[in-house]
Amino acid sequence: MKYPVVSMVCSVLFVAVNADIYLHSPRGSNNRHDENTRERRNGNRLFDSQNNERGGYNVGSPMKYYSGSKYQIEWTNQHSCNNANSNCELILQYMCNSDLRDGTRTNTIPDSEDGSKDQQFGMHEDYEYYLWCSLRERNKGLFTADQNLVNKHTAKYTRQDNQGKRYGYECAEEKDYYPYWQPSPWKDIAILTNNAKKCPYYQSESQNVKSRWGCYFSFENLKKAKNQIDNFPKKSLPNNKEDCEKTEFNGIRGVWKEFPAHGLPQPDCRETDFSRDNHLGNGLDGSPNLYNWTLPNIDETKCVFRIRYNISTEDYDSWNTTAEYNGNPTKLDLSDKYGLPSAEVAKNRGFVFKGNPNVKLFADANFELQLAVDTSQYGRTFQDRTHVFSIKERPDSLKGAVIHNLNVRGKRGNIVQVYPAVEYDFVPNTLNIMTGDYVHFQWTGSNNNPLNNAGQGKAGTDRNNALLLTSQLYPEGNDVPFGPGPVFGHYGNNYPSSLNNASFLDLRKTDLIQLSFLKPNNADKDLNNADPYFNLEPRQVTTVGTYHYVCTRNNNFSNRDQKGRISVTKFTMENGALGYMGGVMTSRDGQVVLIADQGVLDGLQKLTLEVWPREEGVRRMESNGAKLSIGEKYVSNFVVISPQTEITVLGKKFQVRMQTDPDASNVNIYVSSTDSSFSSWSKVKSDIGKDGVATFSASRGGVYVAKSDSYTVLIISLCVSILVIFLIAGGGILYFRKNPNKWKQLKESTNLVKRSTQDKV
Template sequence: MSTFVRKLMILVSMILEVHGDIYLHTPRGSNNRLNENGRGRAKANRLFDSQNNNRGGYNVGPQPMYYYAGSKLQIQWTNQHSCSDKNSHCELIIQYMCGPNIRDGTSTDTIPVDKAKCANADCNTDEKYGMHEDSTHYQRCLYRKRNLGLFTADQNMEGKNKQSAASTRQENNGRNNRYGYECTEERDYYPYWHPSPWKDIAVLTNTVGRCAHYKAESENVKSRWQCVLPLDTLEKMDAANVYAPNNAQDCANFKFPANDPQGVKGEWKESSAHGIPSPDCHETLYSRDNHLGNGVDGYANRYNWTLPDIDQGKCVLRIRYNISTNDYDGWNTDSTKNPDKNGDPTKLDLSAKFGFSNSTEAAKRGYVFKGNPAVKIFDEGNFDFQLAIDTSQFGRTFQDRSHTFSIRRRPDSLKTATIHNINVSGKRGNIVQVYPAVEYDFVPNILEMRPGDFVHFQWTGSDTNPNNNDGQGKAGSDRNNVLLLRDKNYPEGTGVQYGPAPTFGHFGNNYPKNISDSQFLGLTKDDLLKLAFLNTDIKVGPNLDEASPYFDLGPRQITQLGTYHYVSTRNNNFSNRDQKGRIMVTDVVFIDDAIGRLGGEVVLPDGFGRVQVDPGVFDGLTMLRLEVWSRSKHKVKVDQISKSLTAGEKFASDFLIMHPESVLTQPGKVIKVTLTVDTDKSNIAIYRSSETTGFSVWTKIEADIMGDMAHFKTQSGGVYVAKSHSHTVLIVALVLSLLVVVLVIVGGICYFRKNPNKWKKLKKSPKNLQDRI
């Protein structure tokens, strides 16, 4: 086997023997569903192998979603087992692919491999069947020899049907158990060593030491190779039980038929890299064991994707999920640890892990890595306990994929616009009926944006949900709408403020504001009617049944400042309740960034400065939020802070706010900050305060002032600003002091002239004078 393949063979993740499912909620994940009206999907191998519960996923909508290139899309998911803690190793890989023939299809049947069963003898273009990867991708996988350097534990990988890349430890019968045109080996291993149509978006891992490897080995930036033979030759080879080589050396020596001088030779051919940036890579967001729910902040775990600038037909999103234990070092375990024959335990030495002196002693007691071992927990006696271990699942990968969508190039009117997508997750039914899907919610649930940005309201649903699922309106139907909520009825107490601009609507209400009085985002009345009734061209009832499950308002520019609370009146009853969202339009410059142990740099806009976090400064993923309060724009905030100024002080910069305000760094580590300061002020120094203290206490920070830039280090978030102390104040103080001294002297002279006897007496008492002095 080639050195390249042997190096890559360690890239398997060991997965717990559990149903560690992952479900994609935005964009809507299919979990292999199409439009079936049962709670379970019709066919688990329609397009891909998810390894998930049959009840997951959402039905396809009547019209594919679309997003503009460069717009911001929030990806949301739930995963069943822990990430980013000490219980396990977890990795999430987010990818996409686009192409002219990618489609959802109209049938829940798996796409055939026999071309005769497809329209026009071309399965790649038969729109009846859903398709992601194409038939060529699958055939090259099916007829290629699998990577024999991989650890397959004690799984039976012998026999003709188990020698191709269509079979792996997790699915050792992949040839006979096909999932669409998916390549099993490509699905189970990352980075994969042969060409793949999938492009990497992000790798989220709690072992960030591998990030450099992931970024360098990604097919985004590194080409792939494969042994290329004509497809008709591959079919003949398959009939003769011969597989295409998987490495350069074997490919160079390959010919079929081997003894035929005219035999077809293999060509070790390079496939270009995708030619896009390497994937983002950082720590995973935390999730706890056995919990298909929200993250630690109360919202779904998520990743914000800026869509690429492409226009390549339909696209599909894939998220894969690896969850592994510490039972053995999977990254450094290869085929040398496989058993010599079927039925034997693996050659993994677990003796030290379980306190035995050597592997022979451990094996006597049954402490070996094999399927369902019986262990003796005492030295003597027949107290055997069988452990439920399936070694095929100690290398398990789960996944979900979206329904198809498109990425559109921008029209000239949107060339430089910032576009935020607002979508809907969830489906009809109460939480028990829809689980492991979710009930309705807006995504993102809270959106912060700048005036001048665009909002794109768009969502889809289905009319083929189970008819007995709870909800308003026509049985089985999804509908969503948007109206501004009524303003608050009662005071909330002090300190509740969502931003410097006015607040519209209140989450505590369930009634919408009258559209005639609504100031929702400053939208026109026509747009407000469309958001409320979904289609102004036809008459709809109060439950919106007559409208389509798909709605698209198109991008709308928002210039009106404010915080807006809105609701879907269709989904606000007892079974589907509280579908509400918040949009904050603020002129405060803000940047949200996830920075972990690898560090990172945030460059603030308009030359205000930057925040640099070196590798190792943070102990884990930190959701860093930076804001800039302008002295000229944010008068309310600045006036509040100005009350803490002492005489002669002036602000010499705008304000940098870093959240969280607590200590962020590891002991002895610092965050490096560069801040732009005024050059027309003197005696400049950097100070830190806190919103939580009402800016009542300011602490001076040691800083280097070089021209118009201040450089300083900190360990904590908080409010940072440059202050200047005027020389005029010092001069005035000195003059006043001298004036006091002069007045004392003049007063003394006048007193002793009027009382000469007092002066004579004083002169005769030098000791007394000295004491007084």
């Protein structure tokens, strides 16, 4: 019997400790439905999260997003990523089909075709998918340590779960390993990893771009095979071509079939954001770790998103450890890992990969410590999934528009009551957009939170609204203004501005009333009689400014501060995260491109690419007293790359292409990156194409602009002419000094000419 040995490299990404992951935007379910208890009722409902029973958000009305819109994904993970403590991968995926549903109850869907059709039960993967997984031979080339998988032959058994428990219709083997070698309905968005050098492998092996092969039996034949395999557990459906074409069930031979790739682009792949051990909270900068997702251009009424958190330790070489080392813990040589002279010494002192080993720490002392080791958890996957949502095709009025989703995360209660969920906040908390963009306000909650959870309004209910804050009333010391243009509303206040004179994102008064009261003629100050779901269709923003707004319902306790900020500029601002694999950032108009090749950056860099229109750049220069020299003029927009510090690995540079005026002459690129007053500029070596595109390399951020000196050519020509005259005159003087007779002859000849002319006159 042969096994797909290629999957050995897939056995790596999983963990040895309790570690949880919770989605907050979009709202992760953690297998909750609509319970009014703090603990979820059924951790087997739809998927194996491996998480704490208290996580998750109740189901609400399905959220409705527009295709191609921008969405900020936020999560918290319990253990470290992107540091030396462990290997860590975060896999972001989605799935859409018409059979997805949240159901109406918390029970696990039955293991039967009839049960799969019962709308009371939630369902993500379908029954045929689970049936094939539960009957298909597991990959026996994988390292399973000392876990007992004897007579457990199918893909529902893994090292992490050797009992084969059922979680909805999830396939345990597919959940535990990435990239998976059999067909999967999940489509890849991104892989965030602590080892970006593996990104080419992840991307090329993704089912987005690479087909899968499997031993195909029809659904009807699978149902018949189920009875036989359940009664004879040593039987299973083959997972390789040779055995597949020899196997027959109910008179029908298996077909080794190709399942096509999803036909999508390769997933994004980069380093994870840094997070520390035992800290289920924000990232280094105090903001949530996040990923900005541009939703696919599809029209699907039922979709689900999931995030998987795969972590593993460095106790053994997980990428190159195969089934050869299963069963006998002493086969796996750990001596190098722990600085011991040989495998025999490691074995004798208890440094072996097995459950709860007794380790002799000192070679010359009879003293041992028992380690709490569970080999099923030295490679572990956690996950969270959303409830069902839709991705809608855009109407003609929104074709080509840039749409930003603005949502709410969190649920009712103080931090102790909701943990490991979070309290209320707007997402994104700070939204940066450009004039002409659209903002789509939308959120959902529940009427069924635990009744004793703290909060305003009717017990158990979530409600949110959004109103512009009133303007600043008193000086607050060295208050640094945030964002562009005039400031509307002030973060330090808690009272909203009057709707009669509020200027919030160009919204009409009817929209302001809807955002404030959630439904027409709502006289309830606590918004109890409004629906927990709210949707204000995308609205265009045309006025530059910085807007501060508040939710009045959830801003009355000291531990709540549900406020948000929207900054609107008239110039493009692109935010990105590039790492070792490099990548491309492009301004919205396509006139500026930043290109980082692989290896230019040695780790994750959060970059911002701004393009100031020429008049905006000139205004900023002049307001800081910066002046052009005589004859100079700006012949490009101002390109701002942040952070304005060294970005690259020492000696390496990224490349920038920017448009300059094609008819400009004597063009040079200059950068100011060390002085906020723009008083210090340095020339950057660049190439200017015939089309006016300037290409240059840089290692740091800064403000870059092209200048042209229109008088330079004229001045150079004049200088050359004067120099020629001086050279001729100087040469003549030197000649006649060396040849005085020639000078005398020239002088006499000149006198003769003068006399001759006088005689003629």
